[in-house]
Amino acid sequence: MTSTNTSTTLSPTSRQLWNRSRGLLLALVILLAAGVTMAAIRSGDQHGVLDPRSADPYGSRAVAELLKSNGVTVDVVTTLDAATSAAGTDTTLLVTVPDLLTPRQQHTLHTTMAFSAGRTVLLGAGTPSVDTLVPGVRASTPIPVGTSAPRCDFPAAIRAGKADIGGERYITDSPDTDACYPTDGLPSLLRVEETGSGDTVLLGSPDILFNKRLDHEGNASLALQVLGSRPHLVWYLPSLSDVSAVEESDDGESAFLALIPSGWLWGAFQLLLAAVLAAIWRSRRLGPLVTERLPVATRASESTEGRARLYRKANARSHAAAALRQAAQNRLAALLGVPPTEAHTPDALLPPISVRLPATALDPATLLFGPAPADDNALVRLADQLDALEREVRTS
Numbered sequence: 001m002t003s004t005n006t007s008t009t010l011s012p013t014s015r016q017l018w019n020r021s022r023g024l025l026l027a028l029v030i031l032l033a034a035g036v037t038m039a040a041i042r043s044g045d046q047h048g049v050l051d052p053r054s055a056d057p058y059g060s061r062a063v064a065e066l067l068k069s070n071g072v073t074v075d076v077v078t079t080l081d082a083a084t085s086a087a088g089t090d091t092t093l094l095v096t097v098p099d100l101l102t103p104r105q106q107h108t109l110h111t112t113m114a115f116s117a118g119r120t121v122l123l124g125a126g127t128p129s130v131d132t133l134v135p136g137v138r139a140s141t142p143i144p145v146g147t148s149a150p151r152c153d154f155p156a157a158i159r160a161g162k163a164d165i166g167g168e169r170y171i172t173d174s175p176d177t178d179a180c181y182p183t184d185g186l187p188s189l190l191r192v193e194e195t196g197s198g199d200t201v202l203l204g205s206p207d208i209l210f211n212k213r214l215d216h217e218g219n220a221s222l223a224l225q226v227l228g229s230r231p232h233l234v235w236y237l238p239s240l241s242d243v244s245a246v247e248e249s250d251d252g253e254s255a256f257l258a259l260i261p262s263g264w265l266w267g268a269f270q271l272l273l274a275a276v277l278a279a280i281w282r283s284r285r286l287g288p289l290v291t292e293r294l295p296v297a298t299r300a301s302e303s304t305e306g307r308a309r310l311y312r313k314a315n316a317r318s319h320a321a322a323a324l325r326q327a328a329q330n331r332l333a334a335l336l337g338v339p340p341t342e343a344h345t346p347d348a349l350l351p352p353i354s355v356r357l358p359a360t361a362l363d364p365a366t367l368l369f370g371p372a373p374a375d376d377n378a379l380v381r382l383a384d385q386l387d388a389l390e391r392e393v394r395t396s
Helices: 014-042 061-069 080-085 103-114 127-133 155-160 219-227 262-282 300-313 317-336 346-356 364-369 376-395
Strands: 073-077 091-095 119-123 137-139 143-148 163-167 170-172 177-183 186-193 199-203 232-236
Touching (some): 061 073, 080 103, 103 127, 127 137, 155 177, 155 219, 170 177
């Protein structure tokens, strides 16, 4: 089969690309539209977990409304500067996610509140934050949230009675504390006296503030007494957009990695690992070469011509000459009885040729083992002379 079709190509056309990708594009459009729709529907009164403006089951709008009805003003802040600037003797500062604060933020918050003579309430403070925010207190192994009795002398806990509490548990050697709702001797509510008349209340879990749990047991009573001891409540929702969350390097420039939460870094690592595993799973295994029948029969002359054109395009006369000489050496070795392993060795191939052709005009050493041709004409002459040498050996 010698005819060729110049219009045949392995590259997909634009129509083929569109047919292949339109399903994926349609899925992405549907996903994007669904996300926008859900965001629009869920916007409004729904803000987030422990947000006093949210009516969601895990929001805290119910307790905020109860506090307001009892004369307590509730201000929501999302920056450390706003939280610390409102500190005072008549203020309770509620920190919803203390572990989200950076070490610098924790130190600033502790320094400010220690001398404010107000109350600080920390929800679910664990090992990353409790050592800095409440020196002398350590976090122990968390436990599931459940109904528990106070078993302490803290008046607010005594009046509230049983409550849904658990989560973090705390250890301290300080005598100026109230340890309530213990499990295995370790409390999930700890009140620590601070300088002056201020104090810090550690709640192991935020469940008593959730809308869905406020009417259980003494949750509402405990929440109102802990958060309503002062006329003003600052509800601090730590935010990653807070400029104080950006750690600075030694030269004063903001570190890029400090802008990325640790959870995102861990998630990126997991995605990278999943991608590597998927690549290994989908990669082709390397194995031994197998013979495969060609779809069409190709003439030897066509293969030779195609290979020659490739050599000419790459200006690879030395490779072409080496291929011609190697083929000639193999054929001559078979004619002269030289072993195939020694066909390309001058000392083994040239002596039999000299014996067979003592008076030839051709120089076998130069033809078979000489330098590469300098130009295309010299390459053509080399091919002709190799053919002539082979004919003489055959006829001698």
